[in-house]
Amino acid sequence: MEGLSVVQANLKVYVDPSQSKNLSSAIFRELSPLLFKYDDAFDGVLLAYNVHAPENKGRILPGVHPFIAVRLEAKLLVFSPKADMLLEGKVVKVTEESIHVIVLGFSSAIITYEAIRNEFKYKTKHGQGLYVNRSNRRHVIKAGTMIRFVIKSMNEETLHIYGSLMPANTGSVKILEKFSEHTESVTINSTPKKRRSKEKYEVAQITEHGSVVKDAPSQNNYDRENKKSRRS
Missing domain, CATH: 3.30.1490.120 (RNA polymerase Rpb7-like, N-terminal domain)
Known part of the structure; x- marks a missing residue:
């Protein structure tokens, strides 16, 4: 944070x-x-x-x-909170008009309806207010959820923070971290197919005769040698 x-x-x-x-x-x-x-x-x-x-x-x-x-x-x-910083806090109350948050156990924050992006829709379940992401049903903000939000402004005397959920990198901390881990995993595991096939071919050249061959000839040189042997 x-x-x-x-x-x-x-x-x-x-x-x-x-x-x-x-x-x-x-x-x-x-x-x-x-x-x-x-x-x-x-x-x-x-x-x-x-x-x-x-x-x-x-x-x-x-x-x-x-x-x-x-x-x-x-x-x-x-x-030392400043405007546009990312903070994390625990949701204590959710209404259709606002989301109320406690930061670090002592500072209160409020996110009004106008500062919540449109992909979140307000619902009630078992008498409890919550905001659900329209594209990801598991992305839910309710009382007890740890959320990440952006600071719009702060009252220094009362330590009251006005926040926003407009940026895409805000919302439930749990969901945001899962998405980040998934993105990193996809990036690490993705290797170009052409490079893989080239690596396999090089290994075949080295191990073809049961011994390690340095500076193994390319496929073009190999074809030329075959043509010469046929002519002779």
Whole structure:
């Protein structure tokens, strides 16, 4: 899925001196509120972090209420969705007007009827709404389906994504991956027939007399030798 990246960052955290005995816990308490929120500094949403605080790197800042400034080396997992990126998410609700999706377990997305290509037709089965592909009946989008869609736009404050199923490379992830595997298999197994027959002929020349013959003569040279022997 696009939009995910690991970022190396140098951070500075300010900790109260009273928490200096358990500095690791204090650092995590400062960083935890940043999770699952859009931050301009990261140009995205912080999903996870792994920090390393070098020893003896804390410095007490002077003032009425002094703090310890701790420099950190961190690896950050950032979700930075942009327009036209491909995302994957789990469908939680399907109606005739829209498809509702959860991305990475925290961000909601909606795909409206206008953003669903015409080859999908809305139906109801056992009281459950679903979209079925007209040309492939097995390509079904319903609650619980993992789908791949394109980002149209995003509200950074609410982390709400507006998606689209118009491109041909969008839809059920399971069906798309099966189609991709089938296409690769056909490409790998397809060998030109002319090339195969040529390979068989070359093998016959090499093994005809029970031994390996280097630079075996072509068929034209073989015919010329036969004609000469007949004349003689």
